[in-house]
Amino acid sequence: MFFTSDPKLTGPEFIGDDNLHLTSPLEAKEKVISYKKRGYDFIKTYYAERAKGGVGLIISGGIAPNVQGWTGPFSARMSTKKHARNHKVITDAVHKEGGKICMQILHAGRYGYHPLAVAPSAIKSPISPFKPFKLKQSGIKRTIRDFVNSAKLAKLADYDGVEIMGSEGYLINQFIVERTNTRTDNYGGSYENRMRLPIALVKQIREAVGTEFIIIYRLSMLDLVEKGSTWQEVVALGKKIEKAGATIINTGIGWHEARIPTIATSVPRAAFTWVTKKMKEELSIPLVTSNRINMPETAEKILAEGHADLISMARPFLADSEWVNKAEANRSDEINTCIGCNQACLDHVFQQKVASCLVNPRACHETELNYLPTKIKKRIAVVGAGPAGLAASTIAAQRGHDVTLFDSDKETGGQFNMAKQIPGKEEFYETIRYFNKQIELHQVTVKLNMRVTSEDLKIGNFDEVILATGIKPRTLKIEGIDHPKVLDYIDVLKFRKPVGKRVAVIGAGGIGFDVSEYLTHEGDSTSLNIDAWLKEWGIDKTMSARSGIEGVTAEAHPSPREIFMFKRSKGKFGGNLGKTTGWIHRSTLKKKKVQFINSVQYTKIDDIGLHYIQNDEKKVLEVDNIIICAGQLPLKELLEPLEAEGVKVHVVGGADVATELDAKLAINQACRLAATI
Secondary structure (H helix, E strand, O other), X not given: OOEEEOOOOOOOXXXXXXXXXXXXXXXXXXXXXXXXXXXXXXXXXXXXXXXXXXXXXXXXXXXXXXXXXXXXXXXOEOOOHHHHHHHHHHHHHHHHOOOEEEEEEOOOHHHOOOOOOEEOOOOOOOOOOOOOEEOOHXXXXXXXXXXXXXXXXXXXXXXXXXXXXXXXXXXXXXXXXXXXXXOOOOOOOOHHHHOHXXXXXXXXXXXXXXXXXXXXXXXXXXXXXXXXXXXXXXXXXXXXXXXXXXXXXXXXXXXXXXXXXXXXOOOOOOOOHHHHHHHHOOOOOOEEEOOOOOOXXXXXXXXXXXXXXXXXXXXXXXXXXXXXXXXXXXXXXXXXXXXXXXXXXXXXXXXXXXXXXXXXXXXXXXXXXXXXXXXXXXXXXXXXOOHHHHHHHHHHHHOOOEEEEEOOOOOOOOOHHXXXXXXXXXXXXXXXXXXXXXXXXXXXXXXXXXXXXXXXXXXXXXXXXXXXXXXXXXXXXXXXXXXXXXEEHHHHHOOOOOOOOEEEEEOOOHHHHHHHHHHHOOOOOHHHOHHHHHHHOOOOOOOOOHHHOOOOOOOXXXXXXXXXXXXXXXXXXXXXXXXXXXHHXXXXXXXXXXXXXXXXXXXXXXXXXXXXXXXXXXXXXXXXXXXXXXXXXXXOOOXXXXXXXXXXXXXXXXXXXXXXXXXXXXXXXXXXXXXXX
């Protein structure tokens, strides 16, 4: 079993990946300088910790071979000996822990978020405002030289090899397909001409670095965009790349502009390994498979069934640096599992923040956030066993404190117990399982079915109390809000009260979308069935369709209900959803024929249904139920009485900030508090 880790989104030289959106070159430069002031310390620490955790081979984030290849202004580049010397601290740290590391060479092409972007043809990308310059023949030859130079410098920096990024819609991929290559010279037209660039790159890099240096080629095996490659073309390129001198071929799935999810929570585990298996029949060098592989049992099954020779994972190593060691020791129940949410990794990149992990805020913050043994053991009460309470209690106990965790519910998990019921969010079960195991390992005393009072906590003689009591749904001031037709999201998701066939959902934030997805599904979630999910998104598993999608009709299961989603304001529904996943939720609801109604004023609710005003016109919608998903308020009724008693109290999670159900903020707050008590 051999694992690769590809933490693309971290570090001073790794901040520019996946369409980095910046407002100005000056802002970008200042941001890079601020990262570099921190030095390479935090990135070397991040990688070294993963190497120590058992990872066989690390593949770095994308590094441009030249300025034109930047993902964003002043982002990662390997062009000079100075760059190589700077990277030496990273490779030394990995090698010291017994690991290996390859540097990914990534030329963004038309995905570059800067005015110097180049491409095979001057065709603007839908995800960048900059129209690229068409590369001349001389520019192509210079680009090849720059790739070769970058590989040689990576070797000088003591990397064990390089990965050439030939997928995801970046420059090399852009040369390969007619979608982005309309050239008429010897780099355009026929497929033989269009694959000339990647073959030259691999061949010349091999000649430059010798036979022992690893060359991984990331091959786009399934483009998932119109006018992408046919399967026959992908196979032909794979064979040419093997012959040119590649050591390993990695699997790339989908372009960044594809309107099909490939790594989000709702994508089934190992949803695309069948593609790699199909390619294994064509090639003799080792093949890597990737995408939504987050637990050892899944990885072992892939290898046992011959789908691949190697397993590549990125975000699971953000979630748990000890993933491999735990897997090897048959301790998979102790793994902090990646839930594929993208909220603290990819979404952070779009906000020019350091990538991290919702379930593990230490990720990429290893030099500043550590859970050191406490010097003074304290008795700590944590009230609330949701994400914030679970994180606070287990980390405080891990550090050596005597911790008691209280909750009025019959089980731990809090809001995650509702989230895990949403189709496509089944991974939340894993987070609850992980925390329950940590409770056991660190001997947290758990008292469930107990609505603890301030008097209980005073009698308990606790040194400090952490309130992680969460939220309560906001009550709207609408005439008839107490009508039997009205439910809130807790009634639906926690208490599972019956819901009729015509439903109005008030609120278009994350909760409104979750409730709507829950109500529009019937039967098993497609996230648990690869074939059903592929049909739902219109992907041809036989690979007879060009790019895996052309001419294929998506087959979404019809909704058992008519859903009408309302919001007061104008604009896009789900505007505050994750930057990399919001479009998936909107697309899913559109497939279920959910109707979106904005710019409304609610006037009353009665036996008929919901009365409202839109564009000065009075309207009424006949519905069986109205479900309120219009925000929440902090629930911290214990705060004042505890403070009045002189008890030292901390407030975290929804009890502190309740604008949305924000597990990322809740867990991060709790971890940082527990690290300092």
